[in-house]
Amino acid sequence: MSNSKINRTNQIVKDFQEKMDYDELMNCMRCGFCLPSCPTYRETGGNEAASPRGRIAMMKAVVDGKMTPDEDFEKQLSLCLGCRACEPACPPGVKYGHLLEDAVDILQKNKKQSSSVKFLRGFLFDHLFPKKSNMITFTGLMWFYQKSGIQKFARATKLTRLVGKQMSAMERVLPDLPSPKQMKNRPTYVQPEGEVKKRVAFFSNCMMDTLFLDTNDSTLFLLKKAKCEVVIPEDQTCCGAILAHSGEKDKAKELAKKNIEAFEKENVDYIISNAGGCGALLAEYDHLLKDELDWLPRAKAFVRKVKDISEILYAVGLPEMELPPQIITYQDSCHLRNVMKTAAAPRKLLQSIKGVAYKEMVEADRCCGSAGTYNIIEQEMSMQILDHKMVKVLDTKATTIVTANPGCLLQMKLGIDREGYSNTMRGVHIVDLLAEAIKFSEEQKKNVLDKEGKKQPVNT
Amino acid sequence: MLKQEVRDMLVSIVGDDNLRDSQQDLIAYSYDATPNYQALPDAVIKPRNTKDVSEIVKVCNEYKIPIVPRGNATNLCAGTTPLEGGIVMIFTHMNQILELDEENLTVTVQPGIITLNMIEAVEAKGLFYPPDPSSMKISTIGGNINECSGGLRGLKYGVTRDYVIGLEFVMPNGDIVRTGGKLAKDVAGYDLTRLMVGSEGTLGIITEATLKLIPKPESKKTMLAMYNSLEAAGKTVSAIIANKIIPTTLEFLDQPTIQVVEDFAKIGLPTEVGAILLIEQDGPLEVVERDSNKIAEICEEGGAISVKIAETPEEGEALTTARRAALSALARLKPTTILEDATVPRSKIAEMVRAIEEIAERNNVRICTFGHAGDGNLHPTCMTDARDKEEMERVEKAFEEVFEKAIELGGTITGEHGVGVMKSPYLAWKIGETGVNAMLAIKQSFDPNNIMNPGKMFAKESRKRVVVQK
Numbered sequence A: 001m002s003n004s005k006i007n008r009t010n011q012i013v014k015d016f017q018e019k020m021d022y023d024e025l026m027n028c029m030r031c032g033f034c035l036p037s038c039p040t041y042r043e044t045g046g047n048e049a050a051s052p053r054g055r056i057a058m059m060k061a062v063v064d065g066k067m068t069p070d071e072d073f074e075k076q077l078s079l080c081l082g083c084r085a086c087e088p089a090c091p092p093g094v095k096y097g098h099l100l101e102d103a104v105d106i107l108q109k110n111k112k113q114s115s116s117v118k119f120l121r122g123f124l125f126d127h128l129f130p131k132k133s134n135m136i137t138f139t140g141l142m143w144f145y146q147k148s149g150i151q152k153f154a155r156a157t158k159l160t161r162l163v164g165k166q167m168s169a170m171e172r173v174l175p176d177l178p179s180p181k182q183m184k185n186r187p188t189y190v191q192p193e194g195e196v197k198k199r200v201a202f203f204s205n206c207m208m209d210t211l212f213l214d215t216n217d218s219t220l221f222l223l224k225k226a227k228c229e230v231v232i233p234e235d236q237t238c239c240g241a242i243l244a245h246s247g248e249k250d251k252a253k254e255l256a257k258k259n260i261e262a263f264e265k266e267n268v269d270y271i272i273s274n275a276g277g278c279g280a281l282l283a284e285y286d287h288l289l290k291d292e293l294d295w296l297p298r299a300k301a302f303v304r305k306v307k308d309i310s311e312i313l314y315a316v317g318l319p320e321m322e323l324p325p326q327i328i329t330y331q332d333s334c335h336l337r338n339v340m341k342t343a344a345a346p347r348k349l350l351q352s353i354k355g356v357a358y359k360e361m362v363e364a365d366r367c368c369g370s371a372g373t374y375n376i377i378e379q380e381m382s383m384q385i386l387d388h389k390m391v392k393v394l395d396t397k398a399t400t401i402v403t404a405n406p407g408c409l410l411q412m413k414l415g416i417d418r419e420g421y422s423n424t425m426r427g428v429h430i431v432d433l434l435a436e437a438i439k440f441s442e443e444q445k446k447n448v449l450d451k452e453g454k455k456q457p458v459n460t
Numbered sequence B: 001m002l003k004q005e006v007r008d009m010l011v012s013i014v015g016d017d018n019l020r021d022s023q024q025d026l027i028a029y030s031y032d033a034t035p036n037y038q039a040l041p042d043a044v045i046k047p048r049n050t051k052d053v054s055e056i057v058k059v060c061n062e063y064k065i066p067i068v069p070r071g072n073a074t075n076l077c078a079g080t081t082p083l084e085g086g087i088v089m090i091f092t093h094m095n096q097i098l099e100l101d102e103e104n105l106t107v108t109v110q111p112g113i114i115t116l117n118m119i120e121a122v123e124a125k126g127l128f129y130p131p132d133p134s135s136m137k138i139s140t141i142g143g144n145i146n147e148c149s150g151g152l153r154g155l156k157y158g159v160t161r162d163y164v165i166g167l168e169f170v171m172p173n174g175d176i177v178r179t180g181g182k183l184a185k186d187v188a189g190y191d192l193t194r195l196m197v198g199s200e201g202t203l204g205i206i207t208e209a210t211l212k213l214i215p216k217p218e219s220k221k222t223m224l225a226m227y228n229s230l231e232a233a234g235k236t237v238s239a240i241i242a243n244k245i246i247p248t249t250l251e252f253l254d255q256p257t258i259q260v261v262e263d264f265a266k267i268g269l270p271t272e273v274g275a276i277l278l279i280e281q282d283g284p285l286e287v288v289e290r291d292s293n294k295i296a297e298i299c300e301e302g303g304a305i306s307v308k309i310a311e312t313p314e315e316g317e318a319l320t321t322a323r324r325a326a327l328s329a330l331a332r333l334k335p336t337t338i339l340e341d342a343t344v345p346r347s348k349i350a351e352m353v354r355a356i357e358e359i360a361e362r363n364n365v366r367i368c369t370f371g372h373a374g375d376g377n378l379h380p381t382c383m384t385d386a387r388d389k390e391e392m393e394r395v396e397k398a399f400e401e402v403f404e405k406a407i408e409l410g411g412t413i414t415g416e417h418g419v420g421v422m423k424s425p426y427l428a429w430k431i432g433e434t435g436v437n438a439m440l441a442i443k444q445s446f447d448p449n450n451i452m453n454p455g456k457m458f459a460k461e462s463r464k465r466v467v468v469q470k
C-alpha cells in the first residue's frame, strides 16, 4: 500500500471511531430479523456481507479496529440501496439509515477523487440541486433538446446509445419536459372555493418543480379539491436528500436550515411533500440537525408538520373519483414506507377510485432498484432488482403502475420499457392518477347531465 | 489464513466462487446472535451438494482444519462463532425441497432451506410442520435440527426432534451415512437420527433431512389473558394443564417485555398490566370452541384481570408474530441483552418465576422474563451493557443461580437454545461428570481429530457449582 493510502485508511478509522454512533452499532443484537427484508442480501443469494446485519458488523469492526476499511468495504456500502427496509423489520429499532449516512459521509470526506468526478460532484451538489434557477436552466436545456428535434435526431442516429445503454434508456422514459417559461411562472398561493379545511404549505421539490411539473400541478389541483389553502414558500430550496445520501451531509444541513426558515414563517397545519425520497429527509431534519442545539427545536417543529400528500388527501377526503376499467397496482416508495411510515393511505385512495380493479402486488414493499442515484452508480444490481420487480408487476396483470416518488416512477417506466410493454402499460405518479380520476368523474357526470338535458322537452 | 495447498484443494472441489476469504467475508461470518462472541474464520465455503461436503471434510480431516457448519447464525449459544478459526460452511446452495410426499406425509429437504419457506410450502398442500421457532423467518432446517429447536407450538406438538425421521449426514472422515427414512417405525440399530438431532454441528454435517408432517388443523383460536403478575400467569399455566387441556401455544410475557414488543409491533398490547398469557388452541372447530371457553374460565379463576379472544385469524396471527419479536425487541432497552433458557417441569413454573425475581434483586441486575410457559421453558433475559465489566460479573452470577435453581426443581440449563460455548461450563451440572464422559466418548469416536465445531459443547474447564444462599 502506498503511504497516502495508508494515511487515508488511518484517517477513516479515526473518523469512524470519533463519529460513528457506537450505541447504535451495539443496538444491533444480530438476530437476523432484517435479513429477509434486504434486497441486496437476497439478490446476492444470501451473502451475509451484503445484508444489514453484515454491514453493521463491518462498520462496528472498523470502529473496533478489527477491520481495515478497504475497497470491498466501500463497495459493500455502495451496494446498499439505502432503502431502509431493514428498519421496520428490526425489533430493537436499529436506525440503520443513520449509520449508513454517517459511514458514507466519512468515506466521502476521505476520498481522493479524480478531477472529473470532483467537477461533476461540484456541479451537482454545489450548483444544480441547491439552486432552483440552475435546475430550471438545466431542465430548460433538456427541454430544448426534446423540442428542437435534436432528440429525434439523436435517437434516430442512436447517438444516445453512445452515452451508455442505461442513460439512453433513461432518456427515453423522461417525461415531456416543461418549457423554461412554464417553470418560472409558478404559483405561490392557491385558494380553494368555499370552506377551507386546512392550511398547508407545499414543498415543491426541485425535481418535481422542473422535470415533473405536471405532477406538481396535479398536487395543487388535488389540494384545492380537498379544500386546502396552499402556500408555496418562494424561499424554499432542495430538501438535501441526494446530498445527504452521497456523503455531503454538511451541505444538506445548510439546505435544511434554509427550508426550516422558509416554512416556519407560514402559519400552516402541515407541510406537504409529494415525493417519498424528499419527504423522508424533511421528516428527519431533526436527526440531521441533532448536534446543532439552537436549530433542533425549530427542526422538531418543522418535522411534526411534514406529511405526504396521500396522508392528507386521505384524511381530508376527495370528491368522487372514477376511471375507465383497468387494473392498477401500487409500488411503494421505500422512504415513504420505511421512514415516513405511509403505506395504507395511498392504497386506500387508489381503492376508492370507481371503475378500476386494484390489485396488490406481491412484495410491493420491496425496493425497485431506483434508490436515488443508485441506478446510475450500481447499474448492474439496480437492473437485476428491477427485472425481478417486473416479474411481480406482470403477475398482477396491471396496466397502470402507480408510484409515489419521481425516482421510482422513472425506474418503473424504465422497467416497462425494458420489458417492451410501453404500448400497453404505463407508470404514473399517484397524484396524477387521482387528478385524472377526479376529472374523468366530473366529465362523466357532465355527460349524464348533458344527455338528460337533451332529453328534456324544450319549453316553449 | 489457510495454507495455500489446502486452499487450492478446496477451490478445486467447489470452484473459485464458492470459497471466500476476503476480509469482508471473514468479518461477516465471525458472529452469531450470541452477544459478546466474535472470532474470524480462515475462509467461508459454500458446497453445492453432498459430494462437495464429503470431499471438503476429507481435506479438513487430513489437515486438521476446524469446520463450523452454519445455517443463518441465529443461535444463541455462540454455536457458529468460529472460535478456533477454520472454515465456516454455509448451505446457501443446498436449500431446496427435494420431495414432498403426500402419500407418506413427509418432506425431504436440504439443510439450507429457511424454516418458514418450508412451512409455507407444506401448508400450501394442506399439511403441517409444527416446530416454529421465533426465528423461523431466518433460521434454517439444518440449524433447527442441530439445536433441536422448539417453538410456539411445542406444548401440543413437540419440538424438532419429534419430526426428524431420516437423515443423510457426512461423518468427520468424509463417509456419507443415511439413517431412518419415510418410516413410521425403524429399530435397525442405534438411533443415529436422534443422536444427530441437537448435536450442534459437533458430530457431522447434515446434508439432507426427511421430516414427518401431519394434516393441517382445521381451525385455531388465539387469546390473551391479562394478569397483575407473572407469577399469577405462571400458576394458570399449571392449572390449564392440570385440567387436561393441552393448548397449542401457552406463552407468557412480563410487563417490560410487553412494553418493548408493543413499541415495535404497535398492535395495541395492554402495556399497563403485569403480565400476559398468549394462548392458542387449534383443531376441529367444536373442540377449539369448547377448549377456548374452558381456558378462559380457568384464566379468570386464576385471577386474570381480563381475557380477550382474537376476533379474526389475522388478529391472532399479529399477536403470535409480535411475540416472536420479544427477544430482539428487548434489545431496545439496553445495549446488551443476555438471554437464558432454563426449563423446569410445568408444575414448577410459578416457583421458578418467583426465584428469578429474587435472584435479580439479590444480584442487583435487571431481568425481564418471557417464554414458552407451557413447556416450562423460560427466557429470563438480562438487560445490561457488555462494556460494564463489574455488572457483567453480577449478571453471570445471577445466571448461575438461575441454573442452580432450575436444576434443583428438576429442570435443565437449556431447553432449546443448545449448549454451544455459552453453556458448556455448566453441562456437568445437568448431566454429571459421567454424563459428560459418555458424550465425550461419542464425540471422540465420531471425530477423533476434533475438527467438527471444536470448542462447542465440551468446555475446557467446568464451572464449580455455586451454592445459593437462602
Ligand SMILES: Cc1cc2nc3c(=O)[nH]c(=O)nc-3n(C[C@H](O)[C@H](O)[C@H](O)COP(=O)(O)OP(=O)(O)OC[C@H]3O[C@@H](n4cnc5c(N)ncnc54)[C@H](O)[C@@H]3O)c2cc1C
Residues within 6 Å of the ligand: A030, A031, A032, B032, B033, B068, B069, B070, B071, B072, B073, B074, B075, B076, B079, B080, B091, B111, B132, B133, B134, B135, B138, B139, B140, B141, B142, B143, B144, B145, B146, B147, B148, B149, B150, B151, B152, B200, B201, B202, B204, B205, B206, B207, B324, B327, B328, B416, B417, B453
Ligand atoms: C430472536 C430469536 C428468537 C429465537 N427463538 C427461538 C425459539 O423460539 N426456539 C428455539 O428453539 N430457538 C430460538 N432461537 C435460536 C435459533 O434461532 C435456533 O437455534 C435456530 O434453530 C438456529 O437456526 P440457524 O439456521 O440460524 O442455525 P445456526 O445458528 O447457523 O446454527 C445452529 C447450530 O447448528 C449447526 N448447524 C447448522 N447447519 C448445520 C448442518 N447442515 N449440519 C450440521 N450442523 C449444522 C451449527 O454448527 C450450530 O451449532 C431464536 C433466536 C433468535 C435470535
Ligand code: SF4
Residues within 6 Å of the ligand: A027, A028, A029, A030, A031, A032, A033, A034, A035, A052, A053, A056, A086, A089, A090, A091, A092, A093, A094, B328
Ligand atoms: S434486525 Fe436489527 S438487531 Fe436484528 S440483525 Fe438486523 S439490524 Fe441487527
Ligand code: SF4
Residues within 6 Å of the ligand: A037, A038, A039, A040, A041, A050, A051, A052, A055, A079, A080, A081, A082, A083, A084, A085, A086, A087, A096
Ligand atoms: S437499506 Fe436496504 S439494501 Fe441497505 S441494508 Fe437495509 S434493506 Fe439492505
